[in-house]
Amino acid sequence: MCSEGIIERYVNFYTDFAFKKLFGTEINKDLLVSFLNALLSGKEVIEDITYLNTEHLGSQEYDRRAVFDVYCKNEKGEYFLVEMQKGEQQFFKDRSIFYSTFAIREQAPRGVWDYELKGIYTIGILNFCIFPDEYDFYHEVKLVELATKEVFYDKLTFIYLEMPKFTKAETELETLFDKWLYAIRNLASLMNRPPALQEKVFTHLFEAAEIAKFDRKERCEYEESLKNYRDWFSVMKTAETKGHAKGLAEGRAEGCAEGRAEGRAEGRAEGMEIGFAQGEASGVEKGERQKAIAVARALKQQHIAVSVIAQSIGLPEEEIEHL
Template identity: 55%
Template sequence: MTTQEKYINPFTDFGFKKLFGSEPNKDLLMSFLNEILKLNIVELTYKKTEHLGASDLDRKVIFDLYCENEAGEKFIVELQKARQSFFKDRSLFYATFPIQEQAEKGDWNYELNAVYTVAILDFCFEDENRNDLKMSVKLMDEHRKRVFYDKLTFLYLQMPNFRKSENELETLEDKWLYLLKNLHKLQNRPARLQEKVFTKAFETAELAKLNDSERTAYEDSLKYYRDVKNSLDTAKEEGREEGRLETTIKGIQKALQRGKLTVAEIAEDFDMPLEFVQKVKNQEI
C-alpha cells in the first residue's frame, strides 16, 4: 500500500465487503443494485454466503454477497478479479442454489421468486462481448427473439470497459461505476459525486478510519490482489507471442460459427485485417 492512497481498493475482498457487505452499509448496496438493475429495492436482508449441496459429497459454494429483498427476490453479488475457465458455467451453477432453496416441502406449485446474479469483473470476456460494459442475460425464446423467463437474470459488468471521466458522469449508475473503478486512486471526493449516498461511501472507504485489525486485514487483502494482478500480467507478457495467434484464430472460428457477425465486424472486433479473417473462414489458416 502506498502512502498516497486515501481510500480502500474496492476490488480487494476486504474493500468490497467493507463497502457493500455489512448491515450498516446495506443502503449503499441497495443504491448500487437499484441503479445497475433498474429496480426499486426498499429493503435488503443479508443471507449466509456458504451453501452446501444436497449431500456431504456435493460441492459447496461461497458467495461474496448474498441477500434478499422485501419481495423475496434473491441477489448474488460477486467480485471477480481474474479470468477463469468456464466462468459463465460457474455463474449458472451458483444461481441454482437460491433457486433450489425456494423449494417447499409438501404440496407446492413451483412458483419462484426472481434470482439476480451481479458479477463485477476486473477483466473482459474473450469473446464477441468483450467490448461491452454491461451484459444482461436472461432465458430467451430463440424463434421470437424475446425473453422467455424473466425471473433469472445475470448481469456482468466488465469494468475495464468503463472509461468515462468525471466530467462525463451523468446518471447515478455512471457515478457508482466511476467510484468502483477509481476510488483507490482518488485523493478527494469528486465534485460530481455529491449525492448523500456517496457521502457515506467515502466515509466508509477512508483508510484513516480503519482500526488496527481492519488495517491488517486490508493490507493482506491488497497484497493478495496485487499478487494476482502481477502474476496475470507476467503470464500475459510471457505468453503473448506464443499463444496470441492460436487464441485469436480460435476466437475468430467461434465467432464465424455463431454466424451473428459479418467478416468485417469480426475483423473489427478482433483488431485483425479483413483478409486474415477471410482466410480463417476459408480454412486457409
C-alpha cells in the same frame, strides 16, 4: 505496523476485503441498495435487503460447496447474488450458472409446493471482458426462445459489468449508475471525493472507504487482502508477458522458416548465401511485427487512441484500426 505498505487514501474496491466491507455488511447496506437500484434503472425499486448466509452446501453433505461474495434478498423475496471477479476463468459462465442454482433450490419449502419461484439476479462486476462487443460494458442475459427472441423465463437474470470497458471521465457522468461505476473503478486512485459524486450515498461511501478511519484489525485485514490482490495481478502480468514472449519466439521461428524457404528460391538466381541472409532478416522482422500487432490489439482493448498506439509501436494507423 499494518498499514505501512499502503499509500492510498481509499481502499481498492477490487480487493475481497473492500468489496465485502462496502457491499456486504449491515452497517453499509444502503450502499448496496443504492447500487442495485441504479443498476436496475427502475425495473425494480428496492427499499431494503436482508443479508443471507454466503456459504452454501448442496442437498447432501458431500455435495460441492459454494461461497458467495454477497448474497441477499429484498423485501419482495427476490434474491441477489453479487460477485466481484478480478480475473477471467475458463469456465466462468458455468460457474455463474452453478451459483444461481443455490438460490433456486433453497426456495423449495418443506411439504406441498406448487414450484412458484421468486426472481433471482446474478450480478458480476468483472475486471476483465467476456463479450466480444468492443464498447458495451453492460450485459443482461435471460432465457429466450430462439425462434421468436422472446424471453421464455423472466425470473432468472444474469447481469455482467465489464469494468475495463467503462472509460467515462468525471465530466461525462450522467446517471447514478455511471457515478457508481466510476467510483468502483477509480476509488483507490482518488485522493478526494470527486465533485460529480455529491449524492448523499457517496458521502457514506467515501467515509466507509477511507483507510485512515479503520481500526488496527481492519487495517491488517485490508493490507492482507491488498497483498493478495497485488500478488494475483503480478501473476497475471507475468503470464501475459510470457505469453507475448512465446508468441514472439514462435513468430520469429515461423518467420525464419519462411525466410529460409524464400532465400532458397531466390538463391537459385542470386546464390544460396544471400538467400539465407535475407531469410534470417525476414524472420526476425516478422517476429517483431507479430509482437507489435499483439501489443496494438491489447492497447485497443483498453480504448487507447489509435494515433497514440501508432506513435508508440510504429504500425500505420489504418492497419491498427482494422485489427
